[in-house]
Amino acid sequence: MKKLLTVIVPAYNMEAYIENNLDSLCQEDVLEELEVILVDDGSTDRTGKLADIYQSKYPNTIKAIHKQNGGHGSGINAGVKHASGLYLKVVDADDWVDQKGVRNLIDYLRIADSDVVITGFYWAYDDGSGNEQNFRRKAEIKQPFKGVIYKKRYEFDEVADKIYVKMHGLTIRTEILKKNHIVIDENCFYVDTEFVLYPVPYIKTISFLEDFVYLYRIGRNDQSINPDRMMRYYDNYSKVLKALLNFYKQCYEGEISCSREKRLYIAGVIARVVAGNIKILLAGPQGNDSKYNLKAFDDMLREDYPEIYLSNKSWPVMILRMSKYSLYSIASKILLMKNRRS
Incomplete structure (x- = not known):
């Protein structure tokens, strides 16, 4: 069965977070349609070992890829090369997904006819407790634009002056990335904007879901946005x-x-x-x-x-x-x- 959604998880030394990430994705009712590509980017901690453990546990869903360290963009590029799902999403290893939200996203992708599907995301403020479910959440953008009709198939040009798409909200047809050879910088931070902009010339249609799917961890001292x-x-x-x-x-x-x-x-x-x-x-x-x-x-x-x-x-x-x-x-x-x- 062809996978409906590929989720790329680029990971470097993320042993403290990766289990929460994968547990949020690997729900029994979505496993058949979900492909998770965990790219171990030359980690020196237990990230690679945990990736192999989860691959053994979910052999038809999780693919563990081990490679030399090349940075966040390198992990995404490697994941795209191996992706087989109709649609593709990137979830950073220290972040995770809302389980109801990702189920609703997959349900919609079964019938979607858009090049891109945009969902909401929360900032999740890490309080140091290790209990991600209790982190305070805040929606950076409550709705993509005033008057949006959710699940409507828009022409991208029709709404281009109303929207601002971030990586955390983006789900895109994998074919757009592969066919147009979309590659982002490697050995470099801050490449998320490359990933969301380089495909834009090739995107014709876009839809929006009301669900908040992505939880973006805020508060780590070693985050690139510090x-x-x-x-x-x-x-x-x-x-x-x-x-x-x-x-x-x-x-x-x-x-x-x-x-x-x-x-x-x-x-x-x-x-x-x-x-x-x-x-x-x-x-x-x-x-x-x-x-x-x-x-x-x-x-x-x-x-x-x-x-x-x-x-x-x-x-x-x-x-x-x-x-x-x-x-x-x-x-x-x-x-x-x-x-x-x-």
């Missing part, structure tokens, strides 16, 4: 941003066929990455060189990528631009205070 860690790995963030700008340029110049609606959607998402880039630099070591480099980057963006430049909705970026960067130090102090509180 402010200190983001500064430490700024080169990774910068690398991804350059790749995204190059991708946008290919769409803009017609090297990749892309409708105007999709291109503007891509520009808007990249504008969010640009805002993140500026915030990281604002929170870093200060000095005239930092201010000059940041302004030079923003000027380049205005000249070479006006659609991305004009798509900005971030208040720190707006303040900097309106003040012609004279409020650089103040914006930096505000961000530093905000990071200390978070």
Whole structure:
């Protein structure tokens, strides 16, 4: 029987979390239609051994892949190569799924005729108790856009100016990734945006489910979204941003066929990455060189990528631009205070 949904679980040294992840996925009533590809990315703890144990327990559902360490993107790329399900979703190893939500997603995928299905996700605040079911949850986005009709098959271009798709909410036809050779950066953090944007030119239709499927763990000190860690790995963030700008340029110049609606959607998402880039630099070591480099980057963006430049909705970026960067130090102090509180 062909699998309906492939879930890729890229994992590096995740022995503390992987059992909760796999237990949430491996429900008796969905096993026949579910494929879980656990990619052990060169782990040095018990992650690989646990992967093999779960593969033995669920031989028709779980595939354990062991490879040399290549980073989060490498794990996803490897998983896509081995995926056989009609649809595909990525669930990070320290996160997990709502069991009712994933059952409802699979039920819908049986009848879905959309390239992409979007579901909700919760931020789950890790309180250190180890009891994930009791973590406080918060929906980052309560509904994809005002007036959405759930389970309706929309043309992507019809709603492109209303939505912002994150990796945690994305379920996509596997064929789109394979046929168009979608590959994201390896040995690099912050590649989620590559994964959700690179397929956009090839997506025709999209549907939305009311269910919240994904639980995204918040609060680990070693998470890539930790402010200190983001500064430490700024080169990774910068690398991804350059790749995204190059991708946008290919769409803009017609090297990749892309409708105007999709291109503007891509520009808007990249504008969010640009805002993140500026915030990281604002929170870093200060000095005239930092201010000059940041302004030079923003000027380049205005000249070479006006659609991305004009798509900005971030208040720190707006303040900097309106003040012609004279409020650089103040914006930096505000961000530093905000990071200390978070």
